[in-house]
Amino acid sequence: SAVISQKPSRDICQRGTSLTIQCQVDSQVTMMFWYRQQPGQSLTLIATANQGSEATYESGFVIDKFPISRPNLTFSTLTVSNMSPEDSSIYLCSVGLGASGELFFGEGSRLTVL
């Protein structure tokens, strides 16, 4: 299994500002995934972050809005840029350990944009 720590756990942000969410894993992993969960909705994949290469974004998500860093095999950040109230969501970091196929999730970062 993997233990994933996300910071901040929650924040209230002003429109137009940016916030960076950190994700720390207790073991080395190849791929890390960032998901968004809008209020009352399911999870939508934002991007896949591989160490040493640019993140791969899903349709509807762009690097300018959600820049991602992956400096090593245990850490990643997601920045939500120029926030608007529509960005109010829970952002979840997750990792897979390869063979099993299951994903492990952090507790999420709940952002509220005023």
Place this chain on the structure above:
Amino acid sequence: SQQGEEDPQALSIQEGENATMNCSYKTSINNLQWYRQNSGRGLVHLILIRSNEREKHSGRLRVTLDTSKKSSSLLITASRAADTASYFCATGLQGGSEKLVFGKGTKLTVNP
């Protein structure tokens, strides 16, 4: 785009009853997984069933998979109030990627 569609969207039962949730998906899959989420927190993996499997058990959980109908069901037997949560199916697509596509979820309430 969402791959899985769960039904019902919400389910309310009494403690001791069984809860059945269904999931349908659209494309070919490598595996199908069920996750649980308590009140907007992180997700916890419950069970994984591979595309060549038809049924799997884990404790009070029973999962079935029908690839011809592109559907799965999760049965929780003898439910408890602590089972109250949202349940999501997620599909691992063919091609070997670890990324999952999540369904819309079923919000289960188990009344004591």
